[in-house]
Amino acid sequence: MLKSEKKSLFRFLIIYMITTMALFTLATTIFYIFEKHWLLDVQKDALKLNAESLVVKIRQLHLDDSDKLIYPIEDSYKSALFDIDKNYIFGDFRPKNIDFKIPFEIKDGVLYHIKPVSPYYLGTAYLVLKKPINQAPFERLLWTISLFLLFAFFVFSILGFFLGKLFTAPMRQSFEKMNRFIQDTTHELNTPISTILTNIELLETLYECDGKQERKRIEIASKTLSRLYDDLTYINLNHKHHRDIKPINISTLLDERILYFDSMIEAKKITLTKQIDKDITITIDENDALRLIDNLLSNAIKYNRQKGLLKVILDAKFLSIEDSGIGMDKKELEVIFRRYQRSNQSEGGFGIGMDIVNQIISFYKFKIDIESKKKKGTKVSIRW
């Protein structure tokens, strides 16, 4: 899966999951509130029935002429009798601060039921019943709803993943088409570029002819094309090619690459300063090192001014390439590693150079430091 496709799929999934789960949670919350009320109503109805049966028992007591009247008590609830002036008559508990106007009241997890009685058996005008609210059904409901939400999250995640794949399929196809096109194009470019470069070298070696400057220009143009080919091939093969990581002499490689860019440096009349320590070795794939150096050197030349300065320093710990070119401001520095990002639209290139640099330093866990000032120049340091 392509990186951008992964990113798109991830973003789609996030938005899809947030909206779906928000709606689902809202619906579930409403359901929970209704269900909670219903469960509470069930307990209220049960207490109401208890009150009804207690009234019957009190009526029987009222008719009883015995010297002792045994007050009916139940394990499931407690009750108390009040007269019309709200004076306590009797009961197996003594409630306080009761609002006789409302039939049901909940205080500290206890359900109170106030039942008006008429006629007033034993003088009872109000019957007050209390029963602790049974929390078990509420806990069961909450547990079921949580499980349901978890299940919904799981189902919607799978559904979202497949939907996302479906939506990103056209994008993936376009990418694949574009990559195939670049691959084909670069492949077709390789042979003519190699032919031009080889023949220019042959011309320089074998023949002494006029038009040296024109030949130089052809050489620079061909080398630019050759590097572009290498960059494009690198990007295309990045996920597939096998890296041969071994210690390489970076000093020699750096010297070779400076020599390779010599014609471009000359063409721009850039003054080159080199401080390259000999036989510095780092463990890296040679192609990665080549692309890293080439891109940094190429940028330093490309964005340099005419008769500018180019300073290359290499020691055991870092490589630094400094130019006196157009430089960059903070905003440009923030997006420098983005693919297809170009500092100067008037210069050639696809803007893939720094993306390649970033990929390589990330892979080897190198550290990159870029100091740049607009119209002053840029210094790129890589530490390993």
Add this chain to the structure above:
Amino acid sequence: MVKITGLLLIVLLTLDASENFEGTCLKCHNAQKIPNSLIYKRYLLKYSSKEKIKAIMVDYLKNPTMQKSIMPPPFITKFGLKKKVVLSDAMLEKYVAEFVKKYDVGKKLIIEKY
């Protein structure tokens, strides 16, 4: 002159023998086998609170009518209406309070311990 004679008679009656609740009220009630407990329960059933019952009883005893009576009309028809009680308000209220206290149902209620 008639008024003075009447007042003297009342005073004499009030001072007579038993100047307490038992002697003034229950003596006749018991002699006539009046079911005090049942009467009180009828009051409870209709008026609920002790304070209300006391007020209603005092009012009835001071000026008994069929409408004010707690007993049903056939009962009054058969046994007749109670005679007006000739007692001071304070005494009447005291005796009524004692009556309510004596026949209070609340004190009969108990919780049976298991």
